[in-house]
Amino acid sequence: MITWIIAAEIAFWIAIALGLVSRYILNLKGLSWFFFILTPFVDLALIVLTAMDLKNGAIATTAHGVAAIYIGVSLAYGKxxxxxxxxxxxxxxxxxxxxxxxxxxxxxxxxEMKMWARHVVAYVIGSSLIWLMIFYVGHLKAEALFNLWRIWSIVVLVDGAISVSYIIFPKKSN
Structure with a gap:
């Protein structure tokens, strides 16, 4: 499963690189948009592969949860x-x-608050996918997913606190 996540990340950045080369080096804006539009399909492929892996009887692991987090982050921060x-x-x-x-x-x-809002969007998307997996495989077989979700929940809260701190204690210019 982790191989699919790494492959998705590589495919994501290859699509972006090809889009940038098409736009700026080859001056083919239409082709560049094609490559940029491919990036959500990388996420879709990862969702399908994760679902197929679980459907074929794989034990829900942290890697399955990381795939859900990757998809949430990719969709929230992609642009x-x-x-x-x-x-x-x-x-x-x-x-x-x-x-x-x-x-x-x-x-x-x-x-910082805007970036935290994106983190929250990623969290909502990724958490939804994690919980779908938990319900699909059954809560007794999904301890790794639940533990990953709890850790990510704490990370989102800490990120929010840090982001709010930039409002309460503004960073002075150099």
């Missing part, structure tokens, strides 16, 4: 990951200067 890769590609290969500015104060707090 921002593509934007990040786009900006890095332009800086590294097209020698454009970075337009990203360092945030401080309330702007930094708002950004």
């Amino acid at each position: 921002s990951m593509i934007a990040w890769a786009d900006e890095k590609f332009q800086v590294l290969f097209l020698k454009k200067s970075s337009t990203k500015k360092k945030l401080s104060g309330l702007a930094k707090g708002k950004y």
Whole structure:
């Protein structure tokens, strides 16, 4: 199962890289959109493979839960990951200067809250998939999934507390 997760991650970044090369090097914007649109299909393939693995009698493991987390994170952060890769590609290969500015104060707090909101979206998607798996295999066979979900729940709460701290104690500009 972990092999499928790694393959999905590699396929995700290959699709993005091909999209960026198509857009900026080959000047084929239509082809670049095709590659960017492929990224959710990578997630779909991982969902199908995970479901098939469980249907074929596999014991629900932490890897199955990680697949659900991967899908949630990919769907919640996918657009921002593509934007990040786009900006890095332009800086590294097209020698454009970075337009990203360092945030401080309330702007930094708002950004951190926005990123936490994406984490919550990823958590809702991933948790839904984890709980679907738990119900599918039965709670007695899903201890690894439940334990992973509990840990992720704590991580989301800690991330939220840290994000709120940027609002309460704004970071001063350098």
